[in-house]
Amino acid sequence: MMLTMEGVHAHYGHIHALHGIDVEVQVGEIVTLIGANGAGKSTLMMSLFGRPQASAGRIVFDGEDITHLHTHDIARRGIALVPEGRRIFPRMTVLENLQIGAAQADPANYDADIARVYAMFPILQERQSQRAGTLSGGEQQMLAIGRALMSRPKLLLLDEPSLGLAPIYIRRIFQIVRELNRDHGMTILLVEQNANQALKVAHRAYVLQHGEITLSGTGAELLASPEVRAAYLEGGGHA
């Protein structure tokens, strides 16, 4: 088991955002978490990273309890985050962004890792000495993913990677998710509003509503489930 969340509660000040979440991610899986705005998807993702720290429950990563570790220590255990809104370093160059991604990794792997990222995203190599803030939204998303991969993570968290992107980039992002998993054996936890696409790539999925998991199953099951269809796919969603 790569990641287990058991009865996790989280608070933002007085707001009780997560009410006893149980989520499991197995090695080599793509697991997706879908839900409406404000359901607590991003909170769940960030509470994995200790921001905010779980107020109750347990988070176990790779056999180790990480519930009370600092954000940076959790990252060093081998979890990489592609944050919501990308959060690249805009005034620094593309290459510098990638170097920072590798800051905690073994320097011996640096050349191989950067070559791998450039092979996956040739546009980043073309733009490597350009300021990251001058890239288009889709290119910035690729940079954020590339930066996360530079640390050779065991688990990759993607928080709304398709948000605000042109349809051509959305397709490309989901294709990348699939390739990373299939060709590189990457375990991925994907948070998405774009439920249709997310369920298609995911092995398993969870539906989050008001801070609770209301449904879970394989991607195909949820895609076929009438409740999910009504709430997230046919109700004027992004599909």
Place this chain on the structure above:
Amino acid sequence: MSAVVFARHQITPAERLRDAGWVAFVALILGIPLIGLTTVDAGGSLEVSTRFGLLAACVVAAFGGRLGLRWMIDTMGARKLERQRADTGKSVGISPVKVVNVIGWIALGASIALPIMYSDNRYVVDTATTVLIYVMLGWGLNVVVGLAGLLDLGYVAFYAVGAYSYALLSTQYGWGFWEALPVSGGLAATFGILLGYPILRLRGDYLAIVTLGFGEIIRIILVNWTEFSNGPNGISSIPRPTLFGLEFSRSAAEGEQTFSTFFGIDYSPMHRLIFLYYLILVLALLTHAFVSRLRKLPIGRAWEALREDEIACQAMGMNTTNIKLSAFAIGAMLGGFAGMFFAARQGFISPESFTFTESAIILAIVVLGGMGSQMGVVLAATLLVLIPEFGRNFSEYRMLLFGAAMVLIMVWKPSGLLSHREPTLRLSRGGARNQDALEEAAQ
């Protein structure tokens, strides 16, 4: 690039006049009590008299000034927009990095040659030494503000710590300049960490306020703890630095030699000034080499990443606590070295030299120069020291001139004189080839 062309609203002359008219009106309202009315001494009692002629002149000046300023901002905005439109993405002409490098080498040559050319002009060498002290302070603060993005309004505190460490070590315990150098720097760095620790969770305005308070605390302690620092009277007869044991005085202490007798030349008070100048030049150059090197190391990149996005940094596994503390400590240490040199050069220090105005000027140097730009600091420090010096001819209008110059620079270059950020390139092998090809294509 978006294909939409935004039409800029053309400002009509009538709008300009109306805008300037408003400013003149405000100036008039403010000016009536400030300029229009004045008290005169009429044989023991005060009488109010009026100066409406002067007031009218000031209002006209405000009107004209506003008109000119608006015009300047608009034409500059238009020219910039034109340049952006003309720019098709390819860099044409000389890269800004090269220009900055050339300026840097010229400045270095000039600073080495300066005391030789003006070897009998005390004023020039003294002023140049002051410029270099501010350059060094600017480079120190640049680490904290420019690179790590932590707004520090109390930087003068570390300058004071460095100065007082040397003053006390030398006058109380008989330490020499060179022995005290690492200790002063270390003490200042310790204070940097002391300040850094409680404010780790603060950002932006809140951080600025706390650092401002810290600067004041240090100054007030120095004023009031008389047994320790001799209070407002300061510490005098601080020993001057020596060159490998050679003193720069007319006659040496027992068992010591003076610089002039050792080299068999006539004693001149200029020797010491020139020595001090070269000393601060070397200290400043070492600072520059140190900071430039750090910038290219992971720690420097971590500082810049912290400035850009703290949460992303943590998600990359960076310990932001250590990154912030290291920025504060290194910035403070450099400020401490500058302070120590200041004490040794003046021979006398008092809390008067470490007021908030100093912090503000150092911060202005970093901001006017362009945050994070090393050469920008040199330019801005030179300007900010020289403008008040030239302004001496205008006596009481000196600070007015100084303020006006700062406003004009910020209007002309809102992101600083040299705002170009040089990447800390370390190209991968595959990338290096690619980069060479790009550069060849550009040439």
